[in-house]
Amino acid sequence: MTYHPKSEFLRVIIERGFLADCTDLQELDENLSQGMVTAYIGYDATAASLHVGHLLNIMLLRWFQKTGHKPITLMGGGTTKVGDPSFRSDERPLLGPEQIDANITGMGQVFARYLEYGEAGNGALMRNNAEWLDGLNYLEFLRDIGKHFSVNRMLSFESVKSRLDREQSLSFLEFNYMILQAYDFLELNRRYNCLLQMGGSDQWGNIINGIDLTRRVLDGEIYGLTTPLLTTSDGRKMGKSQGGAIWLNGDMLSPYEFWQFWRNTTDADVGRFLKLYTELPVEECNRLGALEGSQINEGKIILANEVTTLLHGADAAKAAEATAREVFEKGGTGDDLPLLALSQDDIGDGISLAQLVVRSGLAKTGKDGKRLISEGGLKVDDTSCADAGRMFTADDLKTPVKLSAGKKRHALVTVK
Incomplete structure (x- = not known):
């Protein structure tokens, strides 16, 4: 039987496809329908920017606030020092405190685009778990918190089990991660009456740990809710491209490249992505997703x-669309294309086309670049070129040269 929630938040996220699992949907619905609830999602500070893989849960927090509730973005200043082992084949490189703080600053720029922060009412809060983790007394923590965890049960979690089954080392440091994350939920419940932890479905085991710990220590009733781990219709992990991660900070990925990533969405994913990543009415998302042939491009542009x-502002979106139309429809260069500016030293007496293709990010290796060129997949200033050894001097690059790999990936190359 399909559950029909009373609360606006659950109605919205179920209709739009955000819900994978919930520890007690009906009880959570009761709480949500009776007044403002506080919920959190945790983010470890492993990079200077969030990426598209985080965007689903950022939109979840945005809907949570838009429907009258209070979101917390919990920055993992403490847990990043340990590293989440979930579904990883190796240990994360450990970062120092300065790098972690710098990463948190970079990530905060993105959250500010989607959430309204403020202590009063349902203003979002940003907190750092280093606040309570850094000062823990190890022996007291083992005695008061560690006693509630069964190693047998921890070993049964899929995220740990898969690592051990492959006979890959799991350090004691990483093994502690799930205890620290569980402790986060306990602290947030104690400090802010936080009743709900949300996250991707790969975090289910960690979320359950936090619920169990809080029930044992504080005798409180709290909940967990997860979103699906998204893959594109052709089986790729959401947010990965040939050039690497799709970063959300504009200084790590230009608004044009970000726009282009979404414009290149596979036909079958358009309706689903409109519901998850925009605030358009569901009926309109379904209408656009059902378009066929060349008409589906209207849905991709929207x-x-x-x-x-939402991320970069309306002006950036308009500029990106205008650049795309100029590049694709008129054969122009476009002001917003990714720009590779080489120094005189980079170029020397000359630089080959194959090297330019790699340096501009249109191919990962020289071998890939040469194959792309030899197979006729590359254009130089909108003219096909099959000579991987073609040389460019600094004089040749004084006027930007446009490189195009197929119809959708472009870059400009010039000399500084």
């Missing part, structure tokens, strides 16, 4: 514009 507007 998707790219809506998602880019």
Whole structure:
């Protein structure tokens, strides 16, 4: 039987496809329908920017606030020092405190685009778990918190089990991670009456740990809710491209490249992505997703514009669309294309086309670049070129040269 929630938040996220699992949907619904609830999602500070893989849960927090509730973005200043082992084949490189703080600053720029922060009412809060983890007394923590954890049960979690089954080393440091994350939920419940932890479905085991610990220590009733781990319709992990991660900070990935990522969405994913990553009415998302043939491109452009507007603003979305139209429809260069500016030293007496293709990010290796060129997949200033050894001097690059790999990936190369 399909559950029909009373609360606006659950109605919205179920209809739009955000819900994978919940520890007690009906009880959570009761709490949500009776007044403001506080919920959190945790983010470890492993990079200077969030990426598209985080965007689903950022939108979840945005809907949570828009429907009257209070979101907490919990920054893992403490847990990043340990590293989440979930579904990883190796240990994360450990970062120092200065790098972690710098990463948190970079990530905060993105959250500010989606959430309204403030202590009063349902203003979002940003907290750092280093606040309570850094000062823990190890022996007291083992005695008061460690006693509630069964090693047998911890070993049964899929995230740990898969690592051990492959006979890959799991350090004691990493093994502690799930205890620390559970402790986060306990602290947030104690300090802010936080009743709900949300996250991707790979975090289910960690979320359950936090619920069990809080029940044992504080005798409180709290809940967990997860979103699906998204893959594209052709089986790729959401947010990965040939050039690497799709970063959300504009200084790590230009608004044009971000726009282009969404414009290149596979036909079958358009309707689903509109519901998850935009605030358009569900009926309109379904209508656009059902378009066929060349008409589906209308849905892709709307998707790219809506998602880019939320992150970078309406002006950036309009500029990206205008650049795309100039590049694709008129054969122009476009001001917003990714730009590779080489120094005189980089170029020397000359630089080959194959090297330019790699340096501009259109190919990962020289071998890939040469194959792309030899197979006729590359254009130089909109003209096909099959000579991987073609040389460019600094004089040749004084006027930017446009490189195009297929119809959708472009870059400009120039000399500084």
